[in-house]
Amino acid sequence: MDLFEYQGKQYFARFDIPVSPGDVAYTVDEAVAAAEAAGYPVVVKAQVQVGGRGKAGGIKLADTADEVRFHAGNILGMDIKGHLVKRVWVEHASDIEKEYYASYSLDRAAKKHLLMLSAQGGVEIEAVAESDPDAIVMLHIDPVDGISLEVARDAAVRAKIDAEAVDGVADMLVKLYRCFTEGDCDLAEINPLILRPDGGVHALDAKVSLDNNASFRHPEWEEFRATEELDEREQLARTHDLQYIGLDGTVGIIANGAGLAMSTLDVVNQVGGRAANFLDIGGGANADVMAAALGVINFDENVKSIFINIFGGITRGEEVAKGIVEALSRVELRAPIVIRLDGTNAEQGREILAAAGIPESKLISKPTMLEAARAAVAIANGSN
Amino acid sequence: MAIFVNADTKVIVQGLTGGQGKYHGLRNQAYGTQIVGGVTPGKGGTDVEGIPVFNTVAEAVAATGADASFIAVPPKAAGAAILEAAAAGIRFVVCITEGIPAQDEAKVYNTLVRDYPDTRLLGPNCPGIISPGKCNIGITAGEIAELPTASGPNVGIVSRSGTLTYQALYELKQRGIGVSTCVGIGGDPVPGTNFIDCLREFQADPETHAIIMIGEIGGSAEEEAAEFIKANVTKPMSAYIAGVTAPEGKKMGHAGAITSGGKGTAKGKMEALAAAGVKVGQNPTEAGDLMAEIVAALKG
Known part of the structure; x- marks a missing residue:
């Protein structure tokens, strides 16, 4: 977890590392109050987790309350390389040797x-x-x-x-x-x-x-x-304790294991598609976890197909299949699922999926990772 | 032969009375691994399905002659458990625990190097190790590992990722290719055993004829392995690196799987391995195909 500058300085202060007196401000009035407390001249600094703040006009010197008001007004709400400035740090300006x-x-x-x-x-x-x-x-x-x-x-x-x-x-x-x-x-x-x-x-x-x-x-x-910059999808995933990273493609990804999930992203890319996310549901993929994962994927409006890539090691194929069937009965999905189920008890799992009578428009089963990726990408690209 | 563990390895499970320890410990025993005891402070004198439980590792070693340990305890307790095993004379420690703070890992690793140089740690955050037909310590499903053949050729596997380790085992099983030993070194920033440690052992192991290596983004372990391979490994190899499309600066599930400032990328790792003569696949199946070609050539 990356901290904002002001949080980093507050963290430093816990360990007696000297920092300039200052405070964080969410509004222009708070910025002025922080400046009065720190003592003029002050520096008003945009709080974003990206380099090049100064060049973008996000760091300004102020000698008076009016100047603080002016600069804080400009900086708050500013977009710096895609990062919205929600708060500024106002501190006493230091003489630098x-x-x-x-x-x-x-x-x-x-x-x-x-x-x-x-x-x-x-x-x-x-x-x-x-x-x-x-x-x-x-x-x-x-x-x-x-x-x-x-x-x-x-x-x-x-x-x-x-x-x-x-x-x-x-x-x-x-x-x-x-x-x-x-x-x-x-x-x-x-x-x-x-x-x-x-x-x-x-x-x-x-x-x-x-x-x-x-x-x-x-x-x-x-x-x-509380102040971590997560998109809405990532916030939802966090409430379910899922290892999720939002991306900007159209193929939703669910895999068990971090390595396999990374590999799934790669294979989707290799066959001409782009992943909408990274999502590792870990070893014990039961119905609840699968339903939560599908819920998070389904929240993403860009998703045109969902690629579930499961390799059963400890996770058993029939349990995964049961989980998917149960999850499908709970969540109405915006996109069809392409599943590759392999490893321990995969055959039983595929039988359970077949017996559930889910139409091909909703669920397609493919025997290998590559074939499943091709099918998922074809759907995602075709419906663009 | 096999590397690190074989049919003679005697294993205790630290955390045998916990959910994970019991489940996997019993599975390992069912596979044929000699699980000779368990350790849980305060539960000495009891047993888990006939396996005796001790209060300390030292007591367990004295009573059973164990030389390896399987650690399945929560992150808070894992560092101390590793050092306790080392202090009791255990020579091979497998720690599957995920979520140990990096500061603890760095301290434990450097303490082992300094005070217990004869103890090898595998992991943390790893699936464990299996020498098919002989010994399985950790969470790998033994049935997906193809037994090695007396005449060979047999393949050694070393991997940073759990599920991709299983995937590699499975790719080889489907092609009927035997495995000498499969080592999951884990996805954390400070692994106790690295690629080079395993490559050195595989190179020396007469039962291993070829090697598959599975890496992922983050750090420089694959690049260092490539240098080692160039100078020291004569056995043919194939490899796969996960995370070609991973965004910069994000931890991809594993604590160690992160690129920054253009360093630790999959592309750089693939190029380094290819330059060392390793056949690099674009996905796990391709790495399996490449290994099948290698094995066919070895048989030829």
């Missing part, structure tokens, strides 16, 4: 944590990596040991952080590591991490991505979940 970069992530190849630190902040780190790779210090950290203040200080010196900022940055790196590990982040990034003329350092931006697998020990994440 220098801009640095710091982040922690998991290096999957090394199976260790990775600190990236650079004295060249405020720009995209990928650009720095391209133009001047030596300007980035990459340090692997053993998750069992963690990072000490000495190691953090050494990294800061090696990254050519200005001498007066080294202690502050090292302290920040230790705190950010705590946020990354105890806070269960996939990514914790500060860009820019600034040095002020008064010698202090603090986080001017926050990019935080949380590990959903750790949500059981973070009840405080509930407020972040």
Whole structure:
């Protein structure tokens, strides 16, 4: 789960990482109140999870309440690369002496944590990596040991952080590591991490991505979940605990297992169609799960055919078939189903489907993944 | 022969008294796997359909001589369960648990590397391992795995995805091609056993004559495997990578299946494997067809 900047800063603050005083605002009046509290001059920043906010006019400096009113009025409701701005973050404008970069992530190849630190902040780190790779210090950290203040200080010196900022940055790196590990982040990034003329350092931006697998020990994440940008289909899927990702094609997909679901998308694409979604119903595909899955697919107006791709391992073919028959009796579908049922007890399953007397206009059974994909795509493309 | 597990492997199930542990543990036993005990704290002295239950892994190992463990406990308890097994001297740990926080996985993995280098972890979030006819640990339906033949050629399977592992087994069964061992390494960001670990074993295993590898988007494990194959694997291989059409920046069901900044894509992985001499299929069936051609050539 990706956090908005303001949520990232609030998350940082829990771990004593210094951020600019500020507040989130949903309306122009709230923005003015936040500005008064933070102290002028302030920066009004659009809260969207996409890069290039500044260039799009989503970040503005304001010296007075009138200016806040003007800018917040413009920014709220703005469309930035397809993202609607629903809220702004208003914070006291900082004097900036220098801009640095710091982040922690998991290096999957090394199976260790990775600190990236650079004295060249405020720009995209990928650009720095391209133009001047030596300007980035990459340090692997053993998750069992963690990072000490000495190691953090050494990294800061090696990254050519200005001498007066080294202690502050090292302290920040230790705190950010705590946020990354105890806070269960996939990514914790500060860009820019600034040095002020008064010698202090603090986080001017926050990019935080949380590990959903750790949500059981973070009840405080509930407020972040409430603001997640999901489309209506994804919201509906979430209420049924389904692993669903909305896409923009016309073939609705239901498969058991993440790998098979991904593979189903690929095969549909290979034979000239486009998937409307990714949906993994997992191992135990009973009637309730199948009915919920079909309900979510059916909610999508773009869906012209539904491809159910089941490989019975633990899941038994006859149970899946029963589930579909029962689901069809509960949900009136907007599009026909093409099903490929294979693996354990698939033959019994196909017999159950045949015996249910469902007309071919509603359900077509195909023996292989490829044939089923072709049939589903033919229907989807034909009715366009 | 087979890799990692065989007919002599003695297995305990951590979480045998829970729903998943009991269901799959008994299925594994019915397949012929030596399930010698179970571990559930507080339930020592009881049994599950005749299988003795112990309070700790150490007690179970002392009483049964187990050398492998099947872990089917919830995400909160899984990390500690893995380390308990390692500390008790278990050499092969299969953890099927899905949903373990990445921070816990990273810590457990690095603790194993440092303190218990002789213990191999398979998973988490994996379907397990089956050496057909000898040993099945995990959730794979044993009946879809074709038995290896004495004369061969037999195929080894290594896969990041559960259902695609079954799909691969099924593709081979339909063609009557025997399987030496099928390993599901799991879809999480920090797997205990990776492609290279399995490829090295398959290359050394005299009963394995060819290898199917099934990868998916995210990370760079397939690219690293390609480098390893180029330098070390002489046995013929086919492969399939899931997620060609996956949108960037979304976790596709598995915690580790995510591309970002143009990295970890299916295309890049397919190209790396093809460059290493692996025959790459566009879908699982095609990978099966390619393997059938390989096997026919080996027989020829």
